[in-house]
Amino acid sequence: MTEPQTPEPGRSGVSRRGLLFGGAVAGFGAAAAIGTDALLNRGGDAPATTETEAALNGEETVAFYGTHQAGIATTPQAHATFIALDLHPETGRDALRRMMQILTDDAARLTQGLPALADSEPELGTVPARLTVTFGFGPEFVTRAADASAKPVWLGPLPAFTIDQLDPAWNGGDLLLQIAADDAFTVAHATRMLLKDTRSFASVRWTQTGFRRAHGSEKPGTTMRNLFGQVDGTSNPAPDGDDFAELVWNTEGWLAGGTGFVLRRTRMNLDKWDRVDRGGREQSVGRTLANGAPLTGTHEHDEPDFDAKTSIGFPVIPEFSHIRRARSENTAERIYRRGYNYDQAPTGSEISNSGLLFVSYQADVTKQFVPIQQRLDQLDLLNEWTTPIGSAVFAIPPGCTDGGYIGDTLLS
């Protein structure tokens, strides 16, 4: 086999030649070169499209480089995989930098429909389908990368909630990969390529996979329903709204332009939920099932009237309802949600093993997420049917420029 002549996309300022491991390049480079070469002729970031191809949503891309990482303000894709890695004991600061350079380079390529540098199946990388890759750092990562003083005060396990039944199999982690696209195959291929990059540095702690409606299934802008059938996320701040930046983007030190990430794996007991009638279901959340309108309104985005009373004097939106408990008088106590449903194979007479990957982003986890969760922990009728079984917090570093890498504000 001849020495591979792998073209380097001009967008990537990180030389991978020096980072990679000889044997792997010899083995895979030639393969990667074929796909890369063809693809680079498309012109890089803007793939050439004929009229026929223009309609393919598989060709849509989301920019990788920028002030913030992609995959947060990005309109949620249909499929997402969240992976937490444990760093190997010997993975120190220099190794972390190398790992993040490699990961950044491959994430940048894959999201633009180019194969990873050492892509063993380059033809599988040609359908970006709005792929985004978002990285997050756990407390151990930050401590090894800098020192404990670099760690945001909120970066660590959440305070204990009485409703929690956490399984250590779904908790914590040192490095987060959030890989999302409108095509499950694209997510699978990107996942494999990126995990190969991390293999010398870390091992998989947990993997959680979820879905939303497919691209084109519903009108754009339709609020997701969860597996209870509820419209879920109506009052979410809009990424193009006035307060999004303040709520989501951190402004301090190496994390400026980054954010805080919370993933709560929340099991939903669908069998128990089946025993509740429609009225009870609507009371538990405070919204109608038909269109998600508050029980005091007619349209989904109507403002709930928490003072409204029924003819016999009870609140129309009950005190124990989810929307009342989740809401704070303090408008800073808000979060940006971007969750996914999960549905795993039931066994035996079980007919569901399902729930929500509750995912939220907020500049400060302690000030924004925790008070909401504390109120819900004290009183929220939905607690009858939902149980947090996993919990993880990561610091999402800012985006990077072409030439930089994710984490460079911490590692360089």
Added chain:
Amino acid sequence: MTEPQTPEPGRSGVSRRGLLFGGAVAGFGAAAAIGTDALLNRGGDAPATTETEAALNGEETVAFYGTHQAGIATTPQAHATFIALDLHPETGRDALRRMMQILTDDAARLTQGLPALADSEPELGTVPARLTVTFGFGPEFVTRAADASAKPVWLGPLPAFTIDQLDPAWNGGDLLLQIAADDAFTVAHATRMLLKDTRSFASVRWTQTGFRRAHGSEKPGTTMRNLFGQVDGTSNPAPDGDDFAELVWNTEGWLAGGTGFVLRRTRMNLDKWDRVDRGGREQSVGRTLANGAPLTGTHEHDEPDFDAKTSIGFPVIPEFSHIRRARSENTAERIYRRGYNYDQAPTGSEISNSGLLFVSYQADVTKQFVPIQQRLDQLDLLNEWTTPIGSAVFAIPPGCTDGGYIGDTLLS
């Protein structure tokens, strides 16, 4: 709660009132009624579409009733779940008939974007996204439904192959549900509704979930690639081709219009595959990775030339290659494939737990599938990287008319 006035879709000739269990109707009927009522006003099989809605692929439906069950000649959807159920010991012929009537009715509704009759989350049933539900019967089902003489000779475990490393967790079963759609959420909801229907009659033996490219990711007609990156299924008979009917549809007795179903869960060792260079990969299958052309051709659908020799006299398409071994001189020894990729969470230092849900349909499993598999068992280089870990055979009964039910040729 008032007695629910659930409308009955005119298309369904099976009265569900007499079949359902009082309590469940009281609990869920009202909920179902709301969604059903709104949806029935669409006009049944052809949902009303405005110009805006016309572009939503979530609204596309596949007809349920017909000579053959849907989900076989149907262009493969992006997501599929295969579920095998074990019948409860007490589930006899009458119970099987009731179960199939209930399942047929709900499958007919769900595939047309209507909620199941006792749908606890009717709003989740409104995105059919080309949903199909296909039922299959195992040997125990047929024996209980009629008697052992009704069992096709090929209906039972396949002969042992030397490459098999079957895990009983993925083998066999009495009743198959194949649930496929272009939207993972649609599959999840239909799965839950149909498993609720079976709960009194059977329990889940195994569930296998797979994916192909998303709707709109690639040009229609693109042959699927598997996780090895190979174009996989080029020589598959086309559902609109001349020989499809003869190869796929059975013509005898209660199974006339039905077919034989084989699912082989085939683990693909991606880590080992990584150690093979591109040339070796192409030799193993006999096709190029770039576009799936045979090594003697330039286009995917070029006919392979098995007599072509290299300059030093070796066959261009090696003797041990997959396409040579899979091909028979006997043109009747062919099958129709409709498989899905699977990719489950790896653990620890593993970076993949992936493979292919190899699914094929053929009129006679013994005459068509078995000889192919025997040739591949004896010599197929791909065996180095692939391992069958599950195996199941079902008889897929014919479709039914509006007013009938799936299995009525056996059960009525």
